Amino acid sequence: MTAPALLAALAVAALAPAVPPATADPPGSAAPPPEPAQAVRQVFAGKRFLFCHEPSYPLTAGEKRWCDLGAGNNTQACPALRDACNNDALAKQLELREPFSIHLPEVGLPVRLLLWILLGLGVGMLIFALVRHFLDRKAKEDVVATRVPDAGPDDAAAALARQVETDVQRLLERARARAAAGDFREAMGDAYAALLRRLEGAGVVRIEPHQTNGDYLRSVRGERPTIAGRMEEVVDAVEGAQFGDKDVTARGFDGVWTRVLTILAQRIGLLLLAGGLLLLTSTCGLPRDDWEHSPSGRAGVIAYLGKRGFKVHERLLSVAKINESTVDELVLLPGARLGKEEWSALARWMATGEHALVIAGGRHHLPDWVGMRIVERPATASEPVVPSDAAAKRWGPLQVRVPEGNYVECGAEDRPLLRRKHGPYAAQRRSDEEGEFENRVLVLADDFLFRNASLLLADNAVALDHLLRDGGTSIELAGDLTGLVSTNPVQSVQRGRLGPAMLQLLAFVVLLFAHKGARFGRPVHAERVERRAFAEHVRALGLHYARARAERQALAHVGQYAIERLRERFGRGASRSLSGLAEAVATRTGRPVGEVMRLLLEARDASKGVPADKGARDLETAAEITRLLAQTGGSGGHT
């Protein structure tokens, strides 16, 4: 998908529900409508129909078929089309650029529900993040405000001096001004600051008070190795002035200035190059306007009908809601998506009023109540389409020229209006004249008559006028945009023709993931907030005492910690008494009960402040108790 097309699709997807339907020029209130040929000339005089004004206009292979029929010969209405038809090279290029679409699968209710939930969550998180960011920022501003006691709000000059300039352009201008004033040292600092601010804006460095120039340089080496060399030269010069007390001369400043500008320009150059490439890949330099005003589009047809007194709308609401419409005639173009619901609605609409339905090709399966069907036939050679005898009596002799293709298969009660050698091109069925309403279904073999280029050929414009006028002058065109309002995000993407764009976006995200890892932003350590149990503090104290060789105190704390842990592990029965605990521990570890009891008693005595016996080896006891802990499950830690 090209960029303009993508933008157009995005705009359509975003604005579809709110945009009023495209309307043809209102008919003049008093003046009679111009003749068909004159109306066609007036329409294509508009500069937006570039194919009529630009000889190098590139035509697609499909559009070249109009040239074969002689559309280029109508030089009065469309002077440049003949040259465009002869422009083979460009047409070949465009053959590769026929529009394509990716059809996403229709999804069921659970998936749709899930998508809506995800969408809701996403929006909620975004709002939450924005609110939190705003609150955090406000809190930080409050803190900063309370930390500045030396300048009141009246002291504007001091406040101005405290402000940190972060704008790259202003920093560069300030550097230039200071250099002009001969203050090269400050000018160099400003130029360097401008460089850093630009790099920060590009996400290469993060300016923080604790970062050194070396830190910035290392970041640049990692992220932008191509500019690291120049940046290093700049840093050397800046640090020489800042810390080496070197004199900064005009020449020295010029060196830094040139390097800074080169780095900045390199980035701008890259951006321009990328933009240029995007533009090139988007348009291939071909002067095509938007699709609606191309030979394949319908803007000219709508404008022509408007000039001929019709009131034409492009229908955006779903055909299923046709009963709410007040138009006389509905034209179904091939792009209109019709399901059972829509066809049923159409059937009801036809049954409840004097309406006309025009089916302009594109569908091989029509409901039974239509009574006709469109048959596909391989194109061979162009052959003229002429009115049937009945139609010729009303319309006079006409000749319609459209590319070779389908025909309409109709029954005995249907009336062919236009025909060619192999069969009817357009046929209609009217409702029973004795019924309450007189309705009309007109089936065309294709939608060629509704394309801009068609108006340039023979009597096509006149024939279209006749075909539609029988059904009334208020017409709605149901095409690609009809029913664009989506019921789920997937449908929205599909109808917005954003499938390729989403895939490109996905590919970009995958590349970004491959390049940056899981986190696209700069990783930040989450603050760990942990609460330790009281026993852990006791153990920490024990370690502290052990390190200080205060053996008795170490045993007191480690012992208290160990007894508490053992009671936790052996439950209530064991916690009633020390002997019960000793028995439980002995059973688990296989040690003699007496030995375990001795250890626990020593630990308890130490924790209760009982003085050590002569020759007591408290550290060894503490180590033994720790081993006991390790044997009873979990880590006993180290002493």
Added chain:
Amino acid sequence: MDTHEFQVTFGKIRGEVERALVGQTDLVEHALVALLARGHVLIEGAPGLGKTLLVRVLGRVLACDHRRIQFTPDLMPSDVSGGNVFNQQKGAFEFLKGPVFTQLLLADEINRAPAKTQSALLEAMQERQVTVDGVTRPLPDPFLVMATQNPIESQGTYPLPEAQLDRFMFKLSVLPPAHAVETAILRNHLAGFDAQALERLNLARVIAPAGLIEMQAYARRMRVDDGIVSYIADIVCRTRGHRSLIYGASPRASIALLHGSQVRAAARGRDFVIPDDVKALAPAVLRHRVGLQPDAEIEGVSADDCVTEILREVRVPETVAA
């Protein structure tokens, strides 16, 4: 001597050392910085990572005497410093110099000796002299002590007291080499490298001890801006009030950081110190001079974490305002 010459000589020494000692760039650089800043180095690392080799290669490249003392639990202070021995022929006591009387001393597994023996090095490291029986004898110049300790084994060891630790300018952690370095070491051996026969490498004697002393003196002349002095003081002072530390670094740390930064600046061809010099050396200078709170230790906080946090808190002078 000028800055360029200093940079070139420093680079040559480093290049020669790294011909024999593959993949220990930081270790070599810090050892040289310590040597030129008149400091000492404590190396923590497993056996077999090239600590002894470094001293031997340095001795050869710098044309300095070098000795190695294997510290053991029964090592006596006189085994380090030397002592008076009765000479029966002369009928008088004679001083027999211990291994500390050298220019490059490798104190291997220093924490295996008791505090009494460890303290035999205190005067030597700080005053660069040895006093035995009231007689003070100066040590040769230059004088560098490289002590090692094994971080894994703790049984039968005597942790270095704070006073001893403070004498070391840097504490370096030597990590096992990466795969590529390991491969390079093996290739060197396949090509005939033998750590016991360094003469085969034809290592160049880049500089004589006198030149080294000149470099030491030159490095002290590197300009240090007031902002840098304040920056160093800020960093060291913050170690004293840090919530995870029992005690912070002494002024000796500030001085070590200052002189180390001067050498690093000169080694990079600058005649002035920049904040990056200070920041680069701060972990090596501070990590052994601070004591962790027990609860911080339990939480797995290391001295390096604290130093890193402090460096993130201290504002760098003359930087672009954030």
